[in-house]
Structures are given as C-alpha cells and as structure tokens.
Amino acid sequence: MSHLARLVCVASTKKDYLSYHYCCPMKSIESIKKFHFRIGGYFATQFDVIITHNKASYCEHLFNIDFATRQEKEISKDQMELFLSKLNQLNIIGWDNEYHNPLVLDGIQWELEITYNKTNTKKIYGSNMYPNSEPNSVEKSPEFNCNS
Numbered sequence: 001m002s003h004l005a006r007l008v009c010v011a012s013t014k015k016d017y018l019s020y021h022y023c024c025p026m027k028s029i030e031s032i033k034k035f036h037f038r039i040g041g042y043f044a045t046q047f048d049v050i051i052t053h054n055k056a057s058y059c060e061h062l063f064n065i066d067f068a069t070r071q072e073k074e075i076s077k078d079q080m081e082l083f084l085s086k087l088n089q090l091n092i093i094g095w096d097n098e099y100h101n102p103l104v105l106d107g108i109q110w111e112l113e114i115t116y117n118k119t120n121t122k123k124i125y126g127s128n129m130y131p132n133s134e135p136n137s138v139e140k141s142p143e144f145n146c147n148s
Contacts, residue, residue, distance in 0.1 A: 028088045029116040032080075039110035040065070054080065087114075090131075092122065099126035 032051060040046030046065040050057045054075045059068035075083075092114065101107075107128040115121045 027093055027117075029084055029093065029114070031117055032084065033115040033118065034113070035115075036113045037110070038065070038112075039108060041108040042106040044108060051075065051083075092124075095122075095124055095131045097124055099124075099129040099131060101128035104128040 033053075035049070035051040037049045038047065045060055045062055046068070047060045048058070048065045048068070054077075055072060056075050057070045057072045059065060059070040061068035092112070093116075104127075109128075110126045110130075112124045113121065
C-alpha cells in the first residue's frame with residue numbers, strides 16, 4: 001500500500017471507521033523474533049515455552065521453573081508457518097494487555113511476550129482469566145487453547 005493510500009485511510013477514520021478497515025487490513029504476525037509463554041500457579045505445574053527463530057525450548061516443573069531441565073527442538077519452516085497461522089487466527093495482536101479475575105485469589109497465572117515483525121513487542125498477562133472468556137469464569141477459552 002502506498003503512502004498516499006495510508007494517508008487516505010488515516011484521514012477516513014475520522015469520518016468512517018469501516019472505510020479505514022476496508023483499505024487498511026488488520027495487522028498480522030509475519031515473523032517471530034521471540035515468543036515466550038509461561039503458565040502455572042500455586043501448587044500447579046509450571047510450563048515455559050520459548051521460540052526464537054527456528055528453535056523452540058520447553059520446560060516444566062512442579063514448583064519452580066528455574067530448576068527445570070530445558071528441552072530444545074528445531075522448528076521446520078512448515079511448522080513455523082503453521083504456528084504463525086494459528087497466532088494470527090487467534091488475533092493475539094488484538095488481545096488486551098491484561099486479563100484478571102478478581103474473584104479468584106490463587107490459581108493459574110500466565111504471561112506471553114512476543115516480538116514480531118522485527119521490532120513490534122506485545123506483552124500480555126493473565127490471572128485466572130483468558131482472552132474471550134467471561135470475567136466470572138476460570139475456564140480457558142477454545143481460542144486460547146488453539147486445538148484446531
């Protein structure tokens with residue numbers, strides 16, 4: 001898209017929200033510099049996943065992730081493309097920065113930090129709540145699980 005087209009899109013947002021989205025599609029994750037996801041809680045197994053370039057590392061520990069043995073694996077180009085596709089399907093870029101359920105004191109906390117498209121960074125934190133879930137629910141949303 002040319003600079004002129006972008007300027008027209010920005011100008012049109014003041015008049016018409018839909019015209020902006022028509023000419024400026026939603027941003028997507030084209031590449032990952034680093035993906036770090038951690039989840040766990042009080043008396044729950046801790047999980048930690050880090051993906052950088054074409055390598056993934058994973059560890060789990062019952063009490064403290066710092067004492068865990070990290071497993072590493074090479075990621076093929078096809079696997080990375082599938083992973084990027086799932087991230088975009090989940091619209092992670094559009095997620096809020098925090099999900100918190102104040103009705104639960106203990107439970108599961110999670111955090112995601114992703115550096116994508118060379119320089120963009122998104123940090124998201126959750127405590128007993130997940131994207132697309134009800135505030136009074138502790139259930140994970142299907143979108144967050146990404147099983148499809």
